[in-house]
Amino acid sequence: MASVVGILVFVLAEAWPLFQGARGHALDTLELAAVPAAAVSPAPVAPSAPSAAPVPGAVVVVATPLATGVDEYQMYLYQLRSDGRIAFFRMRDGSFAFDRPVPGVAGVPLVAGSRTLTDDLLAAATVDGRVALMQIRYQPRYEGQKLADLDVTVEERGLVDLQAGGQAVREVSFAEDASGGKAVAALLADGGIAFWGQSAQGEGVRTLLRPEQGESVTCIRLGRTERLIAGTDRGRVYHWDLNAGPRLTSVSPAGSAPVTALQWIIGEITFVAGTEKGEISAWFAVRLHDDDAELSMVRAHVFEPQGGPVVAMGASSRDKSFVTAGRDGGLVLRHLTSERTLLRLQGPADPRDVVLTPRNDALLSIQADGTVGRFVVDNPHPEITWNALFGKVWYEGYGQPEHVWQSTGATSDFEPKFGLVPLVFGTLKATFYALLFAIPLAVLGALYTSHFVHPTVRAKVKPTLEIMAALPSVVIGFVAGLWLASVIEQVIVPVLLMMPLLPLFGTSGVLLWRRLPRTLLRRLKPGMEVALILPLLLLGGWVALQLGPWVEGALFQGDFKMWLSTNLGLTYDQRNSLVVGLAMGFAVIPIIFTISDDAFSSVPSSLTAGSLALGASRWQTALRVVLPTASPGVFSAVMIGFGRAVGETMIVLMATGNTPVLDWSIFNGMRTLSANVAVEIPEAPHGGTLYRVLFLSAALLFLMTFMVNTLAEVIRQRLREKYRAL
16 A cells, blocks of 8 residues: 555656746846947957957947847847847846847948847848848857857848838838748838748749728738738737738737737747737637638637736747736736746836747846846746646647647647547547457356356366466557458458347357257256357358448448448548457456456355245346346456556557547547557656656546546445345
8 A cells, every 4th residue: 555655646746746837036137238339340250259348438339229139048148239230248247248230231220120039030120221131140169068158140141122112110020931931021100011022932022011091000020931910009910921912811809909019929820919908819820610711810819918018028939938028017928828827027117028038947028228137937837737638728720629639749839739638538438448348248258157157167268268367468459450450440341240140149049059959958068058159159250241241332332431431420440449449358358257257156056046946047046146146246347357448558559540539439549548658758858748747647547546446346345235135
């Protein structure tokens, strides 16, 4: 008991951190040093070398920060400044390190700037309507095993003339795809949007976009090179498809107040909108029905209000977390998928920008005067809530909220799905079909063996079945997955016909036995009827094989699997619940049979003799006296078989498609909790979310077995009390 309790405590301790909230606190306020006017180095300089100290009395230019970023090691913070420079500061103390000129626009003041969520791509809009595109690159430099410094370069990505007609640019956004295509959008002073796009082949488009008459754009964001969103003063968000023109595809009501902030979440499938009233919602485009020709923009998530106007947003470059900043300086860390408010912090009022560091371990609140509020964040499992584990969640690309398990993906912007309901369902489904096959055969077989067959036959049958229990489950799973599944697929209709035909032929053997002459029956030993039943069972199997093709042609148009798909909408998987039921039932039968046989054999012979003496037949005695008396032991056998089936790993791992689906169809596979643990172990880094969710799965298995065994013991005790008088 101590060992069992110790294991349970350990498993729960590993899973418990999933439900601990994020932690964070203010670290300090970083006062960035003034940037000397002579610091710009037009010629290439060693990137890591700091600029010379400013000469006393030198002119210091006061410039506005337009965009801010930080490297993943938090060694340098950089700011794109309105004086045409990118200034780098040391994060440890805010001292000026070095700067670089914005390529292509030397000496021209900047009016707007932006930074992409990943890859540190910058866009800088000038007063004359041009946009300089660039990328910040870092190269770590080590001394031994220790990181010494970063070599920083600014790579030019092009110069775009928006041809804005002399209008001032209020906001700019830049995107670049993997093939080399580029897109630039700029919010102009009159509320219009100047858009420029160029494909990897050099084909370009330049156009002016506007909302409806009387509506003014307040903020814009590009999502990759395919989408453009714009918030307006009427609380709506316009969505343009850039692959088709651009073409306006939807106008979404984001709130009851002007949209003040927009932000694409990593992957750039979902965007978050914040309003003047602090309303925050997340949207993405999806086909609500499979036959829909167009995508519909849906509000998939609504978050806890900010508590004041939302003035800035920052998204994580690692997961689906994002932070919203209010005008009062309140910072709220949230998670998209779980709709979870992770952390609330208080920074200086009127922040200009907010940044989540690349490793999600800090928040930076950027003020207009250049100061930076730093906050330490510890947020290891933001995607986990009770609803995310056991409720329906609206995931990106899904037409409605669903239960889904999909822990990993091919890209870093994958949205983890940790719904445990499909796994619990798969566990119960596999157990149900296994016990549906095993219980009748095992219990009735034990009843027959213990009270009908000759002792010499019983002495051979019981040890044989007990040897079956020693067969490794991996061997059963291997045979079921590689041989049995393919055989059943080829003769699926005959297999289904065997289900009614075999009991029918077996029962007819009993009826024929009773019709034999009494003189012959007296000469035969008790239990010899099996010599008649077995050939009839073989005959029933042969008849099913012969009738199968005819039935398939007559009733299922010659192809049962195609008929299932077209008429019932069911998919036939080769490794399905039928295969699992047969294979796992084969593994469970010996346990249930052995314990049931012992229970039946323990019934006092005086009870059976008295029943027979009063005129009851052997079957009446077995069903009305022996079975009720032995029911506590039989029930225990079934529950132990249930526990064996629930915890089975290798058979369900090898004999099913291992797909976590919610479908009771016997022709579909499943994924069980135990098989999921075995499959996902290689993908689970120690201490990560998946690692702890697997421990939670183990705890669920433990608790399921514990509850079933407890219930079984209660019922067994009541049965013993009920039949104690016998």
